[in-house]
Amino acid sequence: MSNKTSLKTSFVSAVICIFVSLCFVQSVNAGSIVSWGDRRFDGRDFENAQFQAIAAGGWHSIALKSDGSIAGWGDDIYGQASPPAGDFVAIAAGGAHSIALKSDGSITGWGWNYYGQASPPAGNDFAAIAAGDLHSLAITKSYAGDFVSPYGVDFIDFAVLGLAWYSQPGDGNWNAICDISEPNDNVIDELDLEVFVENWLRGVE
Ligand SMILES: [Ca+2]
Ligand SMILES: [Ca+2]
Numbered sequence: 154m155s156n157k158t159s160l161k162t163s164f165v166s167a168v169i170c171i172f173v174s175l176c177f178v179q180s181v182n183a184g185s186i187v188s189w190g191d192r193r194f195d196g197r198d199f200e201n202a203q204f205q206a207i208a209a210g211g212w213h214s215i216a217l218k219s220d221g222s223i224a225g226w227g228d229d230i231y232g233q234a235s236p237p238a239g240d241f242v243a244i245a246a247g248g249a250h251s252i253a254l255k256s257d258g259s260i261t262g263w264g265w266n267y268y269g270q271a272s273p274p275a276g277n278d279f280a281a282i283a284a285g286d287l288h289s290l291a292i293t294k295s296y297a298g299d300f301v302s303p304y305g306v307d308f309i310d311f312a313v314l315g316l317a318w319y320s321q322p323g324d325g326n327w328n329a330i331c332d333i334s335e336p337n338d339n340v341i342d343e344l345d346l347e348v349f350v351e352n353w354l355r356g357v358e
Contacts, residue, residue, distance in 0.1 A: 212249070306353040
């Protein structure tokens with residue numbers, strides 16, 4: 154086999170490998186939905202659609218499509234199966250409510266809200282969500298020491314800490330967000346720096 158033929162064979166093999174890999178990724182990340190069990194409220198199948206996540210509530214279901222929109226079906230008496238439009242990255246279904254995490258890190262909720270379970274806190278600092286029967290949960294992105302964007306503990310946050318160094322309430326350079334030692338002790342000192350450095354070294358984001 155000549156060098157030219159060998160190169161050509163290698164190239165074709167590489168292209169085939171990439172193609173097969175892409176097909177595999179596609180089949181894992183998106184597909185149709187099937188359901189089973191009591192189908193009185195929840196018996197809808199989606200064929201030939203592209204989904205990346207699903208969630209089952211009390212009597213309703215929601216699914217996150219590959220394009221970031223959400224489909225809902227089943228019991229919709231409180232509007233729990235009628236999701237708003239938006240660009241979402243995660244979903245969770247509760248007893249009669251639903252919540253979804255937007256690509257900007259904020260959370261939207263809809264459906265039964267008697268206990269406030271469909272009214273998530275404001276902000277765009279969230280990384281993950283979960284829904285119970287009558288409550289909801291979220292994990293925030295922020296960590297001690299992550300004072301300002303971009304997310305993560307870095308040099309910019311270090312500068313903020315430096316400006317507040319050895320300050321106490323009433324001082325001109327006092328900055329309460331830098332008091333990250335536990336418990337807070339109203340002084341920015343080595344204890345806060347210790348927490349800060351730990352998170353910086355861990356590379357938390
Ligand atoms: Ca930061
Ligand atoms: Ca402190």
